[in-house]
Amino acid sequence: MEWTFHSDQPIYAQLVEQIRLAIVSGDYVPGARLSSVRDMATEAGVNPNTLQRALQELERMGLVFSQRTAGRFVTEDTALIEKEKKAIASARARSFLAAMEQLGYGPEEIISLLRENKEDEHGSDFDM
Secondary structure, three states: OOOOOOOOOOHHHHHHHHHHHHHHOOOOOOOOEOOOHHHHHHHHOOOHHHHHHHHHHHHHHOOEEEEOOOEEEEOOOHHHHHHHHHHHHHHHHHHHHHHHHHOOOOHHHHHHHHHHHHHHHHOOOOOO
16 A cells, blocks of 8 residues: 655544545455554554554544454445445545536536546546
8 A cells, every 4th residue: 555645634644544545445355454553654654653543543433443362454344334435435526516616617517527537538438
């Protein structure tokens, strides 16, 4: 996993978001064992305490769970994973729509713009 950090948000919050995205996108499959805190922290280039805090937040969210001697695992609750995926997608859609409205685009113009860009990327067989 490639880790990317920005200065506009606490590192632990960015870790939560990046691991959350990895779970909902299938990079971490349901039931998969996560690397140790120390290994993940080294890979991400962060303090283990910071990563521990992020993992505790993910446990609070129900996306990961701990087994005392075996480590941390991704939840096997696929309904919860789908719910999180939809929440992320909805938030991104709202952000996109707000940005387009700020530029002065109306609903039909936004749809047209999406069609144009998708066709440029995938050819004319894209249906919307």
